[in-house]
Amino acid sequence: MGDHNTDTEAILRRALEASGQRFTEQRSAVFRFLRSTESHPTADEVFLRVRSDVPGISLATVYKSLETLVGCGLAAKLTYGDGSARYDGRTDDHHHVRCLECGSVVDLPGRVDAHEVHRLEASAEGFRVTGVRLELTGYCPGCDTPTSAAPA
Amino acid sequence: MGDHNTDTEAILRRALEASGQRFTEQRSAVFRFLRSTESHPTADEVFLRVRSDVPGISLATVYKSLETLVGCGLAAKLTYGDGSARYDGRTDDHHHVRCLECGSVVDLPGRVDAHEVHRLEASAEGFRVTGVRLELTGYCPGCDTPTSAAPA
DNA sequence: ATCCTTGCAAAGCATTTGCAGTCAC
DNA sequence: GTGACTGCAAATGCTTTGCAAGGAT
Numbered sequence: 001m002g003d004h005n006t007d008t009e010a011i012l013r014r015a016l017e018a019s020g021q022r023f024t025e026q027r028s029a030v031f032r033f034l035r036s037t038e039s040h041p042t043a044d045e046v047f048l049r050v051r052s053d054v055p056g057i058s059l060a061t062v063y064k065s066l067e068t069l070v071g072c073g074l075a076a077k078l079t080y081g082d083g084s085a086r087y088d089g090r091t092d093d094h095h096h097v098r099c100l101e102c103g104s105v106v107d108l109p110g111r112v113d114a115h116e117v118h119r120l121e122a123s124a125e126g127f128r129v130t131g132v133r134l135e136l137t138g139y140c141p142g143c144d145t146p147t148s149a150a151p152a
Numbered sequence: 153m154g155d156h157n158t159d160t161e162a163i164l165r166r167a168l169e170a171s172g173q174r175f176t177e178q179r180s181a182v183f184r185f186l187r188s189t190e191s192h193p194t195a196d197e198v199f200l201r202v203r204s205d206v207p208g209i210s211l212a213t214v215y216k217s218l219e220t221l222v223g224c225g226l227a228a229k230l231t232y233g234d235g236s237a238r239y240d241g242r243t244d245d246h247h248h249v250r251c252l253e254c255g256s257v258v259d260l261p262g263r264v265d266a267h268e269v270h271r272l273e274a275s276a277e278g279f280r281v282t283g284v285r286l287e288l289t290g291y292c293p294g295c296d297t298p299t300s301a302a303p304a
Numbered sequence: 305a306t307c308c309t310t311g312c313a314a315a316g317c318a319t320t321t322g323c324a325g326t327c328a329c
Numbered sequence: 330g331t332g333a334c335t336g337c338a339a340a341t342g343c344t345t346t347g348c349a350a351g352g353a354t
Contacts, residue, residue, distance in 0.1 A: 022328050022333060043319080058336045063319065081231035084318060097276040110275040112286075116268050120288060123262045124249040129290035134264075136272060138281035174308055174353050195344080210311045215344065236343060 008035055015072040029053040030065040034075055034089030040096075040105040042084040078105065097136040101143035108136070160187055167224040181205040182217040186227055186241030192248075192257040194236040230257065249288040253295035260288070 012031050013023050029050045034041075041049070047062040066087050069075035078086040078096070082103055095108040112134050121129045138144075164183050165175050181202045186193075193201070199214040218239050221227035230238040230248070234255050247260040264286050273281045290296075 020333090024328075024334065026335075056336080060320080060337075061335055064334080067320095077233055079231055079233035081229055081237060085233060095272065097279050097281065099279070100282070106276070106279070108272055108275050110272050112264065112272065113268055116265055117288075120247065120260055120262050120264065120286070123260050124258070124288055124290070126293040127249050127251070127258070127288070127290045128296045129249065129288045130252070131289040132286070133289065134272070134284070134286045136269075136276055136279070136281045137283040137285065138276070138279045141278040144280045172308090176309065176353075178310075208311080212312075212345080213310055216309080219345095 005032070008032055012074065015074055016068075019072060021068065021072075026050075026054055026057050026061050027065045027068060029057070030062060031069055031074060031089070034069070034087060037089070038107060040078060040086040040088050042086055044084065046087065093132075095134045095136070097138065097140075099140035099143050100137055101139055104140055106140070157184070160184055164226065167226055168220075171224060173220060173224075178202075178206055178209050178213050179217045179220060181209070182214060183221055183226060183241070186221070186239060189241070190259055192230060192238040192240050194238055196236065198239065245284075247286045247288070249290065249292075251292035251295050252289055253291055256292055258292070 008031065009028060012028060016023050016027070030046060032053075033046060033050055039045075043063050043066055044059070046066065047057070047059045050057055050062065066075065066077070070077050070087075073091060074089075076088040076091065078088055080086075080098060080103075086105055090107065093111065095111065096105050097108055098105045112132070117132050160183065161180060164180060168175050168179070182198060184205075185198060185202050191197075195215050195218055196211070198218065199209070199211045202209055202214065218227065218229070222229050222239075225243060228240040228243065230240055232238075232250065232255070238257060242259065245263065247263065248257050249260055250257045264284070269284050
């Protein structure tokens, strides 16, 4: 059946090799953590967490590793207007809901209809469209309380 | 028929007054420029351009004015992972296409079907959804050349 | 007259970079 | 052995902030 950690490592090795880059403990730990969580962590959160696997790792290396993973197509970078970027270990096409209060980002199970996307693409005259990004915004269960951010 | 500049100024005055803020030449110039362009300028671009109307204006004031406009609902802030935020004077719900090469952002005429959005909202369990953001990415006519960013 | 805004300069923060030592291949 | 990677610290670039002077109501 294949060991999960072994698979993950093999995926990383293959992707790195394909672009002439080297497999390192640091990159591996960052990749493993990203794959293991659905929390869309910031670089700093990855740093804090990965320190338990690779004690001496530096924040700069975490940034570099994340950038490498994004470059290999093994992770995605999510940017909102709220301070730091977040990273997503899921590489399949999917959407997110984001809480405007606490900033948490959650995966959506559904996907926007491809026909709709094509229709919009057709109106993007002159552009060669290569991607779509869709994001819902609102308030998560924990933040949607009478005391915080009451509806208009 | 209504004078366009007068209308724009009245809109701003009303919105500012509603939130206890004051009408100033600087805010007016920033708002006027944002309304007059479809280029989704960065704060710095707004600054450079608005200097011809208000010679002594500072970059800090441009940032503050933009923030004020966003707060009043008279502008929107667009954030991508590429350096600086961009500002949009259109406040109606619409989508964008963004060039991955040069960073230009263009308005899309169409809108994603509301039923599709509701379907996705339904899958965002626990969240109270208040907004959608959809963005196409790709290469604009000027950047989509054989020499730059050849397809895979 | 009140107190919101401005402009300036300094601070803040996330991210990137230069470089010497180290490690993967 | 070679060239890529790491860790450190300094640098960068966008944005925000503190404060005194100026301006809107």
